[in-house]
Amino acid sequence: MGTSQPVLRVIQGGPTEDRRAFLREQYTKYGGSVLGRCRYLLKDAAKAEDAMHDVFARALTHAGDFRAEASPLTWLMKIATHHCLNQLRSERAGWRGWFAREEAARPEGHGGQESLETRDLVRRLLSKVDLETQAAVIHYHLDGMTLDEVAATLGRSVPTVRKRLERFAELGGEELKVP
Amino acid sequence: MSAHLSEHPTEWTLRRLHAGELPPAEATRARTHAADCQQCAAVLRQAEEAQRQFEAEHPFEPFAANVEKAAEKSRRQEQARSAGRQRWMGPVVALAATVLLVVAVRPLMATAPVSGVRTKGGAVAELRIGGGEGSQRVARTDAAEPLAPGERVRLGYTPDARKYVLALSVDAAGGVTPLYPEAGQSLPVETGAGTHWLPGSLEFTGAGAERVVVVLTDAPVMVEDASAAARQAFEASGRDVAKMPPLDVAGEQTHWMLLKP
Numbered sequence: 210m211g212t213s214q215p216v217l218r219v220i221q222g223g224p225t226e227d228r229r230a231f232l233r234e235q236y237t238k239y240g241g242s243v244l245g246r247c248r249y250l251l252k253d254a255a256k257a258e259d260a261m262h263d264v265f266a267r268a269l270t271h272a273g274d275f276r277a278e279a280s281p282l283t284w285l286m287k288i289a290t291h292h293c294l295n296q297l298r299s300e301r302a303g304w305r306g307w308f309a310r311e312e313a314a315r316p317e318g319h320g321g322q323e324s325l326e327t328r329d330l331v332r333r334l335l336s337k338v339d340l341e342t343q344a345a346v347i348h349y350h351l352d353g354m355t356l357d358e359v360a361a362t363l364g365r366s367v368p369t370v371r372k373r374l375e376r377f378a379e380l381g382g383e384e385l386k387v388p
Numbered sequence: 389m390s391a392h393l394s395e396h397p398t399e400w401t402l403r404r405l406h407a408g409e410l411p412p413a414e415a416t417r418a419r420t421h422a423a424d425c426q427q428c429a430a431v432l433r434q435a436e437e438a439q440r441q442f443e444a445e446h447p448f449e450p451f452a453a454n455v456e457k458a459a460e461k462s463r464r465q466e467q468a469r470s471a472g473r474q475r476w477m478g479p480v481v482a483l484a485a486t487v488l489l490v491v492a493v494r495p496l497m498a499t500a501p502v503s504g505v506r507t508k509g510g511a512v513a514e515l516r517i518g519g520g521e522g523s524q525r526v527a528r529t530d531a532a533e534p535l536a537p538g539e540r541v542r543l544g545y546t547p548d549a550r551k552y553v554l555a556l557s558v559d560a561a562g563g564v565t566p567l568y569p570e571a572g573q574s575l576p577v578e579t580g581a582g583t584h585w586l587p588g589s590l591e592f593t594g595a596g597a598e599r600v601v602v603v604l605t606d607a608p609v610m611v612e613d614a615s616a617a618a619r620q621a622f623e624a625s626g627r628d629v630a631k632m633p634p635l636d637v638a639g640e641q642t643h644w645m646l647l648k649p
């Protein structure tokens with residue numbers, strides 16, 4: 210018939226209940242964390258929700274791999290972070306729009322607490338570095354991962370991650386220094 | 389830092405504790421520490437509050453429906469990309485398929501009788517099951533057909549006066565998979581008498597039910613349109629793949645219900 214079908218095609222599918230149970234578990238354990246990450250990076254409620262659905266859809270599609278992960282939270286936050294950073298990069302003037310939203314949200318963001326200030330500072334400086342450094346910075350400064358944990362999450366060596374974080378710290382203040 | 393729990397566990401360790409994924413011994417140490425440490429208890433409370441607020445703002449049912457939609461969209465995009473790759477690789481893959489079909493598909497067709505389901509017109513479609521330990525058989529359309537492990541499916545048709553053929557499947561969650569072709573528009577039928585077999589064989593993974601549909605038409609049908617009709621039929625059935633009505637597309641169609649092992 211002149212088509213290019215392979216000899217054997219494997220059609221993926223699964224029982225509804227398994228999918229629902231899987232989603233229910235994702236929802237209960239990780240929903241707040243993933244949505245929080247998407248909101249922090251995208252600063253747009255509708256876009257953040259869409260991104261969250263995309264992240265959990267990916268987990269659903271790769272449920273087998275996901276279940277085998279030692280830390281599903283790490284897997285999800287890595288996917289969510291990359292998804293949002295890529296979205297910002299691919300949107301025309303994405304970062305410019307991001308700064309406009311940042312400015313609009315500024316009065317709410319001033320709590321005076323050190324952690325909040327660090328989060329704000331990180332956010333303002335993110336656009337000045339490359340994608341992988343952005344991911345490393347977020348996992349280190351926001352997620353509170355150790356250098357070892359960031360390195361394992363990104364599949365890089367500890368010295369490489371340290372070097373990226375130190376370069377990032379040069380853009381900001383004392384609170385961004387890596388001990 | 390999670391190894392030095394006389395000090396504070398890292399925020400990440402506490403968040404993993406909240407998600408319930410720390411090993412038992414580490415979880416006990418972190419929980420014990422947090423019970424006496426305001427700073428760490430505050431991190432846990434923040435995680436709990438974020439989750440509580442999320443659940444209050446986003447009920448589970450719409451959340452699950454939106455995730456399924458996103459998964460379906462991603463699958464369609466992947467199929468479109470795959471179709472693009474196949475167009476590029478077409479001649480090479482088609483040649484390989486021609487050679488391999490002789491070995492892998494012939495056994496499934498060794499005793500192919502003309503049978504199947506006559507739909508509204510004169511066209512006939514047939515779903516043949518084989519490749520497992522049992523003997524080959526033709527799937528019935530009036531009852532669900534259980535598949536044994538390793539069994540594969542081939543689809544055939546006798547077009548009569550129909551000019552185009554298309555096949556797709558719907559799994560128990562409503563996921564639609566275009567089978568023949570994977571993208572573009574329905575395939576022109578082969579001419580000549582007898583049953584014509586669509587190339588290759590199919591293996592369905594997972595568990596539960598899978599509905600397979602073959603549509604024979606006079607005019608070409610876009611795969612996207614047929615897939616959309618299948619999704620509509622699934623929704624119309626109350627999301628029960630066993631109760632799906634015919635797809636809202638012109639032509640003759642044959643449905644089979646397969647029960648995956």
